[in-house]
Amino acid sequence: MPEHLIALDIDGTIVNYDGSLSDPVRQVLTQLAEAGHHLVISTGRALPGALEVVHALDLKEGFVVCSNGSVVVKLDPASPLGWEMHHVVSFDPKDALEKMHEALPNALFLVEDPDLHRWASGPFPAGELAESDTLDIVDFEQLLQKRATRIVMREVNGTAEEFAEAVDRLGLHEVSYSVGWSNWLDIAPDGVSKASGLELVESELGIDHELSIGAGDGLNDIEMIEWVHHGIVMGQSKDVLKQHASLVTKSVDDDGLAVALVDYFDLDREVLSLSGSRATHT
Secondary structure (H helix, E strand, O other), rough: OOEEEEEEEOOOOOOOOOOOHHHHHHHHHHHHHHOOOOOOOEEOOOOOHHHHHHHHHOOEEEEEHHHHEEEEEEEEEOOOOOOEEEEEEEEEHHHHHHHHHOOOOEEEEEOOOOOOOOOEEOOOOOOOOOOOOOEEEEEHHOOOOOEOOOOEOOOOOOOOHHHHHHHHHHHHOOOOEEEEEOOOEEEOOOOOOHHHHHHHHHHHHOHHHHHHHEEEEOOOHHHHHHHHOOOOOOOEEEEEEEEOOOEEOHHHHOHHHHHHHHHOOOOOOHHHHHHOOOOOOO
C-alpha cells in the first residue's frame, strides 16, 4: 500500500479525556508508522502538550501541527530539542481580546506568542491545559501587547448556552475560531486551521491528496475532516462534526481510532482484543 498521510487529533481521538493511551491504539499507530505511513499529530494543544503524545508513540521523524494550525514543527532526532520550527503564523490579538473581555470580563484569557511562550490573565483549572509547559500570569492589559499564534478564552462560570451566546455576539471576523467543550474558545489567525497546517505538510511530503486520512472528535476538527480525502469522526462527537465524516467510528472509550484504522488498512484485528487496557498516561 502506498504511503498515506494520517492526521490525528489528540484528545478524544488518540487518547481518552483523562490522557490515557490504550494498547490497541498504540499498537495500530506503531504498526502504521513502521509500514512507512506518515502519522501527523494535529491538535489544538500547544507544542509541549503535542510532544507528550509524540514521545508516548515514540515518533522520531515527521511533522506535528499544533495550536490549531498556527504552528508546524518538523521532528528531527539530530536536533538538540528533537524538533525544529517549520512554520509559524501569528497575528495582533488586541481587537479580539478587547471584544472578548467586554463580552465576558470574568473569563480567563491566554496568549501563545510566536516563541511558543504562553501568557494568561489567571491560572486555568488544574489539568485543563494538559501540557507541561509553564504559564506566566500577567495583567490582562499586558496580553494586549503580545503577538499571538493563538488566544484562548475560558469561562469557568456560566452555562454552555450562555457562553455560546456571548461568542455569537463578539462578531469575530478577522480571525478563525472554534468553540470547544467546557466554555472554551480557541482563536487562530484568519484562515488558519488544522487543515491549513496539514496542507503545508502534505506539500512538503509530496503525498497525493487522495492518500490523506484524518481523525478527530471536536469542532476544531471540522476543517481537517473536510480537507482530508477520508475523514474519520469519533463516535462521541457532536452531530455537526459527524455530518462531515467519511466514517463515524466507535467512541474513544471503545478504541474507535484503532477500529477505524484497522478496517481501512486491513490490519490484523487481533490487536483489538486488548481493548480496555489504559495503563499509559501522556
